[in-house]
Amino acid sequence: MLVVIGCGNSNRCDDAVGVRVVQRLLAAGLRRAGAVEIFDAGTSGMDIMFQARGADRLVIVDACTSGSEPGAVFEVPGTELENRPVPSYTLHDFRWDHALYAGRQIFGDAFPRDVTVFLVEAKDLGFGLDLSAPVARAAGLVEERIAALISAYVAAELPA
Numbered sequence: 001m002l003v004v005i006g007c008g009n010s011n012r013c014d015d016a017v018g019v020r021v022v023q024r025l026l027a028a029g030l031r032r033a034g035a036v037e038i039f040d041a042g043t044s045g046m047d048i049m050f051q052a053r054g055a056d057r058l059v060i061v062d063a064c065t066s067g068s069e070p071g072a073v074f075e076v077p078g079t080e081l082e083n084r085p086v087p088s089y090t091l092h093d094f095r096w097d098h099a100l101y102a103g104r105q106i107f108g109d110a111f112p113r114d115v116t117v118f119l120v121e122a123k124d125l126g127f128g129l130d131l132s133a134p135v136a137r138a139a140g141l142v143e144e145r146i147a148a149l150i151s152a153y154v155a156a157e158l159p160a
Helices: 013-027 044-051 096-110 133-157
Strands: 002-007 035-043 057-064 073-077 116-119
Touching: 002 044, 002 133, 013 057, 013 096, 013 116, 013 133, 035 044, 035 116, 035 133, 044 116, 057 133, 073 133, 116 133
Parallel strands: 002 035, 002 057, 057 116
Antiparallel strands: 073 116
């Protein structure tokens, strides 16, 4: 199964890019029960860990602030980004990078090894519901790339 997860806060402009991408993938009818699952995880790293369990491939979409040009898209192997969580008393500190590490530790072979993370450089993380123009354009590119990944996955995995 291929699992696509969008992350972000829908009330913080460009931070919502992952959420917007998965909403558009769902609206395009790209979910295939049992083969392709698409989730909006919001800001819950714990949800990502459980939604990814049992998948053989995982795609995560989120905003980033690396200092690059707003709207820049980075496609990164998840193994380069997984990060051991620091002990904390709140789940707000448990992010998707922690979920990749913890999921692998907890679920072992039931956690996907094939993980791709799409990061989109944010321009505006203030309060608001709209993506900035460069991030909206980038969201369209990421959506197209993931739709192609889904098509290739479905063609390879499902009998005709």
